[in-house]
Amino acid sequence: MISRLFRGALGLLANNALVVSIVLLAAAFVSFEDTFFTLRNIAALFDQSAVFAVLAVGATFGIISRNIDIAPASVIALGTVVVALVVQAGHGFALGLLFGGAATIAIYLAHGALVGWLDLDPLIVTLAAWIWARGLAVSLTNATTISFNVPFVTFMDAPLAFGLTPSTVCAALAFVGGALVLRQTRIGMNAFALGCDAKLLSQAGVNPAMAKLMVFATMGVTTAIGMALMIARTGAAAPTAGFGLELDAIVAVIIGGTSFQGGSGRMLNTVYGVAFIAVLDNGLTGLQMGDPEFLLLKGAAILVALLVDVGGRHVLGQRPRS
Amino acid sequence: MNAVSFPTLRATRGLGVLTAGLLMFVGFSLTADRFATLQNVLNLAKQMSIVGVLGVGMTIVVLVGGIDLSVGSIVLLSGAVAGPLLLAGFSALIAIPAAVLTGMIVGLANGWLIERLRISPVIVTLGTMIAVRGLGLVFLERYRSWIDIDDPVFDALGSRSILGVPATALVLIVIVGLASALLRTTSLGRRFYAVGDNAAAARLCGIDVPRVRILAYAASGTLAGVAGVLSMVRSAVVSPSIGIGLEFSAVTVVVLGGAKLSGGAGSVEETVVGTAILVMVLNFLTIHGVPGTWQTTVTGALILLAVILKRVLGPAA
Numbered sequence: 001m002i003s004r005l006f007r008g009a010l011g012l013l014a015n016n017a018l019v020v021s022i023v024l025l026a027a028a029f030v031s032f033e034d035t036f037f038t039l040r041n042i043a044a045l046f047d048q049s050a051v052f053a054v055l056a057v058g059a060t061f062g063i064i065s066r067n068i069d070i071a072p073a074s075v076i077a078l079g080t081v082v083v084a085l086v087v088q089a090g091h092g093f094a095l096g097l098l099f100g101g102a103a104t105i106a107i108y109l110a111h112g113a114l115v116g117w118l119d120l121d122p123l124i125v126t127l128a129a130w131i132w133a134r135g136l137a138v139s140l141t142n143a144t145t146i147s148f149n150v151p152f153v154t155f156m157d158a159p160l161a162f163g164l165t166p167s168t169v170c171a172a173l174a175f176v177g178g179a180l181v182l183r184q185t186r187i188g189m190n191a192f193a194l195g196c197d198a199k200l201l202s203q204a205g206v207n208p209a210m211a212k213l214m215v216f217a218t219m220g221v222t223t224a225i226g227m228a229l230m231i232a233r234t235g236a237a238a239p240t241a242g243f244g245l246e247l248d249a250i251v252a253v254i255i256g257g258t259s260f261q262g263g264s265g266r267m268l269n270t271v272y273g274v275a276f277i278a279v280l281d282n283g284l285t286g287l288q289m290g291d292p293e294f295l296l297l298k299g300a301a302i303l304v305a306l307l308v309d310v311g312g313r314h315v316l317g318q319r320p321r322s
Numbered sequence: 323m324n325a326v327s328f329p330t331l332r333a334t335r336g337l338g339v340l341t342a343g344l345l346m347f348v349g350f351s352l353t354a355d356r357f358a359t360l361q362n363v364l365n366l367a368k369q370m371s372i373v374g375v376l377g378v379g380m381t382i383v384v385l386v387g388g389i390d391l392s393v394g395s396i397v398l399l400s401g402a403v404a405g406p407l408l409l410a411g412f413s414a415l416i417a418i419p420a421a422v423l424t425g426m427i428v429g430l431a432n433g434w435l436i437e438r439l440r441i442s443p444v445i446v447t448l449g450t451m452i453a454v455r456g457l458g459l460v461f462l463e464r465y466r467s468w469i470d471i472d473d474p475v476f477d478a479l480g481s482r483s484i485l486g487v488p489a490t491a492l493v494l495i496v497i498v499g500l501a502s503a504l505l506r507t508t509s510l511g512r513r514f515y516a517v518g519d520n521a522a523a524a525r526l527c528g529i530d531v532p533r534v535r536i537l538a539y540a541a542s543g544t545l546a547g548v549a550g551v552l553s554m555v556r557s558a559v560v561s562p563s564i565g566i567g568l569e570f571s572a573v574t575v576v577v578l579g580g581a582k583l584s585g586g587a588g589s590v591e592e593t594v595v596g597t598a599i600l601v602m603v604l605n606f607l608t609i610h611g612v613p614g615t616w617q618t619t620v621t622g623a624l625i626l627l628a629v630i631l632k633r634v635l636g637p638a639a
Binding site for chain 2: 068114118119120121123124125127128129130131132133134135136138139142143247250251254260261290291292293294295296297298299300302303306307
């Protein structure tokens with residue numbers, strides 16, 4: 001009886017290891033810093049995480065369908081630079097945002113076509129963009145930051161209610177929209193099928209190349225939203241914008257529990273993963289930590305979270321995922 | 323996946339990359355004045371050393387179907403271990419093995435996490451990429467994040483040449499020779515190919531697949547430690563920005579060489595040609611006065627062009 005109870009409790013812990021980790025992590029930060037559990041800090045945490053949260057929505061599609069994308073942060077940098085160039089040419093911010101968003105989505109459609117019809121490895125295609133898009137952003141601006149002075153930036157950063165900013169609301173809507181597309185539409189269903197076995201799709205009469213294009217189009221939309229939120233947060237077009245965000249997004253999806261092998265996953269898992277990374281980043285920053293310790297602890301925390309998760313499954317005799 | 327991946331036939335496969343490299347060399351020589359001078363060619367060889375050594379390690383990891391994104395951070399960490407040892411008065415004969423050993427330990431840790439816990443290589447090496455860089459920076463911080471390398475052995479490696487070949491290029495040549503012999507003539511080398519080609523079949527043949535893969539990550543980590551030493555030799559300093567982005571350069575040269583990221587196909591010789599292509603293009607652009615920022619854009623475009631050309635012109639995979 002006791003052993004059954006114990007085993008049941010262990011099972012509950014192992015299956016929700018991440019939620020437990022997030023609570024423990026937050027508790028640790030609360031005990032170290034008085035300001036952690038304040039409305040202002042929680043609201044700031046949401047606002048700071050908006051860009052990478054939106055990218056994690058796209059990354060969920062990419063990982064479920066086995067089309068990993070490591071380029072979003074570089075493409076965001078290029079997108080903000082396009083916005084700045086259009087604004088500098090005197091065409092106004094709205095048109096700039098339109099062009100920047102269109103350029104972002106166009107790059108993703110090109111990636112989708114290369115991966116879909118030429119059957120190139122998505123890791124290589126997006127690795128190339130990771131390099132060239134950031135390089136182009138630096139070249140076009142001569143490595144300078146161009147700031148925007150527009151109402152959009154002040155509006156997106158001003159709290160609506162309870163300290164929640166429009167940026168936070170956008171990120172939340174992206175999760176809801178992403179979950180709906182993943183669960184309720186053909187794009188989502190085909191993404192799962194691609195992750196299981198692309199042959200399934202051909203046998204069902206669906207063109208796998210088209211399904212891949214749709215996955216990349218979805219990631220293009222989330223990246224374009226991320227680009228707008230990046231401008232809202234920094235108020236500038238910076239060629240260095242968002243360096244390393246793609247890694248945060250991918251890690252959030254995996255830590256959330258979506259298998260890297262593809263074919264399975266939930267948007268809710270990604271929400272947990274994003275919460276973990278967001279709490280970790282915010283807490284470590286709050287401790288006034290320097291870059292070196294920050295990186296060391298962050299990397300270690302990610303590995304520990306993975307170990308706890310894998311270890312928990314191991315104890316219960318479940319098959320390790322991925 | 324197919325018979326082409328066996329060593330004898332691989333010789334013909336690599337010819338496409340070699341031809342492309344040679345055509346580029348001839349083309350660049352005709353269109354840039356100072357390109358084909360002896361001094362510039364030696365300079366190219368020196369520039370190839372660090373990325374080339376990392377590329378050899380990455381080739382082995384890619385062969386078994388993995389990827390190692392932590393090598394750039396290992397370059398920093400091994401420097402942050404060897405640098406303080408030199409400052410403390412230890413000789414280079416202690417510092418260099420310590421740097422290489424550091425790399426090997428990180429590589430073994432990568433392999434263990436990936437194979438024993440079965441976590442995806444992209445995730446594990448992304449995690450160690452972040453954590454190992456942090457650890458290196460923690461070590462460096464005690465020396466105000468800057469260690470000047472002033473040691474006779476390191477100086478000699480940087481300035482000496484043997485029979486006209488710079489010492490750092492010689493290190494690359496020796497490592498390529500050893501790795502090539504390992505892959506082509508030893509049973510372990512065959513096992514690397516077998517595991518990457520078809521892991522299930524390899525296991526049925528009695529190969530300990532996880533062990534072979536762990537060895538591949540250990541090799542990559544060790545070579546990243548060597549690249550760390552070469553980086554100290556070339557820049558004569560250990561500073562926080564060392565090694566940033568090198569992991570992607572290493573993947574780039576492996577891809578330019580024509581290896582498949584899904585494993586089982588590729589060779590260190592092709593990776594060397596891939597390294598030469600990357601270095602030649604960047605050198606050509608520098609001679610023509612193209613700013614460094616545009617060179618990044620060209621590097622990215624080059625990868626894309628290489629994979630598209632390979633798919634369109636090459637035999638069906």
